Amino acid sequence: MDPNSSKKHLINRLSPEELKERLANETFKRTTVSFYRYVIIDDPAEMRDQLFSAWNKLQCYGRIYIAKEGINAQMSVPDHFWQEFKEQLHAIPQFKDIPFKIAVEDDGQSFLKLQIKVREQIVADGLTPDEYDVTNVGKHLTAKEWNTAIEEGAIVVDMRNHYESEIGRFEGAILPDAETFKEELPEVVGKLQNNKDQKILLYCTGGVRCEKTSAYLKHHGFSDVNQLLGGIIDYTRQVETEQIENKFIGKNFVFDNRLGERISDDVISHCHQCGEPCDTHTNCANKRCNLLFIQCESCKTKYDGCCGDDCQTYFLAPQDEKEALGQRLVFKRGKRFHRPNQTA
Template sequence: MQLYNKVDKKVLKERLMQEDFKRVTLSFYRYIIIDNPEELRDELFLEWSDLNCFGRIYLAKEGINAQMSVPEHNWEEFKEKLYARKEFKDIPFKVAVEDDGKSFYKLIIKVRKNIVADGLKPEDYDVTNIGKHLSAKEWNEAMDNEDTVVIDMRNHYESEVGHFKGAVTPDCDTFREELPMVLKELEDKKDKKVLLYCTGGIRCEKASAYLKHHGYNDVNQLLGGIIDYKRQIDAEGLDNKFIGKNFVFDERLGERISNEVIAHCHQCGKPCDTHTNCKNDDCHLLFIQCEECAEKYDGCCSKTCSDIIKLPVEEQRKLRKNQNKTGEQRNVYKKGRLRPHLDEFVQNGEIIESPLKQKES
């Protein structure tokens, strides 16, 4: 009985590209008590493997957080089996805006302490006391009210490529970092109407409960997140108040919500909102790169990484091994920290004067 993937990722990606059927990319979550997440994890892995499902799923005693790819011909069976479990009955799905079926190439299910890493203690929030869920229509109306403050509950590399007009976009790497930052941002705004949004809604569940716990009464969150907002505005012919791309945590790295490109290539400053990971296996920095720079730097974040990937594989391994032994600083960065900072940006791995300034959208 195999409960983990054991096939090389290159082989899995090749298999995915050769598939002759369509897949549905979706996400879903639910905060609910799960008595034995380890046992459920194994049951779901076997069940979903049989249906040829891929994805990244987190289970904890507090619930489930899933991003998945399901073969279209197995979609009804997948839903039927998931809904048959009492803890997941009628759980709402957020289906991808743009979907070529290549979002995931393997199935990963992990048991964690929390389904979202938030750093909160149980006494910091009450998940039964959360903000009001707003439909896309209600959200747009609330945004038109001058007495509101809109907060992006995502990380900097997500809001950099797309966000709601006029939203506060905290410069943070993680959700854990963002929560106290948002509390500080709102410390003198307790009389304001607070609007929270994120990708699919899960981070706003915790964030709204956190704010309510700290005395904020008029806390609201976007129902279904950005993903479902796009579906609703298209279905109802509503104005789109989101500009740019919605960053997603799968192989696609983004879905276009509007035609505006509000970000810039981290290497040359050209308008661009295409995320990529540095091709150097010892780096894998997530950053924004235009086609010209991708060709110039071989898909790498710097000339240094470009030079490294041209070395024989054994030489690359030797280099990493020596760095580990000597304690030398490895060429590893935080997510997206190669981006331009006001008057400076990175070129050839060096911070220099920038020919552009980031403009507020």
Template structure:
């Protein structure tokens, strides 16, 4: 007997084309939701399998990471199963009453399948256990408290990657030039050196990166560390429901098929190919490149959704020519896009 046969029902086995067709044929609406919780999970593999069985029956899609330190989830849940989804999640003692962040803009296309992976950490940070204590984190500020602290001159720190802050951010925020959270943590400590007694405000998409960062900063001697409750996603909800001033400008980058949701009408970034005002991210249509970059509609048409000439040549080439092209063309292969690249 195949030792993996009992696990096959716990993974997706459909092709990307089948997944897209399945989603397109749905007759119901979905809600995109994110949540996280730092909590000790003694057996994350068993928790992963339990959650997959529950959510697969409810036709939930998403990307979920489970580790001994907790859970980090971004999901798409059918509206008619929402109450059942919530009840079953809260019935698990470790996740009882975990707060949800509902997407600002939602077209129901955020995820194509259900992926639940066991990781060493729910956010890859490269930290050793002795470098932080998640029971000793910063104070959580609601939207009004956050606005007040900004008005009082607190230091605002964006705990997201450069491609996230490029399209949207809080005014005058410190913006680390990093591509990963792991790179960002030591950079932030270095930039804040000498400000250990000043009021620090941390923000990110949904709050999970700030939770770890606040513990890390407190470990390094920062005394007044604060974080935005629920991240940018819940900040926007509070601003709208309580009629507060919105201090976030531009788009909030999200890690699903949407790649962004608009928080304000401001467009603060530019197309990486022509320089026109634009804040729409895309992944290069050449899957062997797949670099994430900002591309306007005009350049999307001009380059066939590719990042430059080499990738466009490859995408448009007949199948029997692609192998030889791979040997002589230069693809970015997921690395950072620069407007000065010769292929752009």
């Protein structure tokens, strides 16, 4: 008997085309939700299999990371299974009463399948355990408290990557020029080195990165560290329900098929190809490139969804010509988009 036969149902084996067709044929609504918790999980692999089995039966999709330090999840849950999903998750001792952040905009297309991966950390940071204490974190501020702190002159720091803050941010925030959270942490400490006694405000998408950042800053001697409760997602919910001023401008980047949800009507970024106002991210249609960049509808038509001429040539070429073209053309343009006349 195959020792792995009992676990074959814990892996999704459908093709991308089959996954898209399955989602398109659904007749029910879904809710996109995110949540995280730093908590000790003794056996992440066992927890992974337990959750996959339960959530697969409920037709949940999403991207979930589990580690010994906790869970970080972005999911799409069928509305008719929402209560059962919530009760099942909260019944697990480590996740009792875990708070949810519901998507601001939701078309039900955020995820195509269920992926639960065991990782060393739920957010990769490159830190060693002695560089922070996640039980000693900053104060969590409500939307109203956050707005007040901004008005009183606190220092605001965006703890997301450059491509996230490019399309939306709190006005006046420090925007680290980083590709990853791992790169961002030392950069932020360096930028704030002379502000250790001032009030620091940290924000990110849902709060998980700020939780660790606040612990890291406190470990490095910062005395007044604060973080936005529930991140941008829950800030928006509080702004709407409490009818208070929205200080976030633009879009909130999200790590699912939507790639963004609008928070305000402001468009603060530009198409990477023509420079026109635009805040729509896309991945290059040439899958050998897959570069994430901002592209307006006009350039999408002009370049067939590609990031440049080489990728467009390859993308449109007949299948029997692709191999030769792939050897001649260069697709790897780095993580950032650069126009031909731009310098890095």
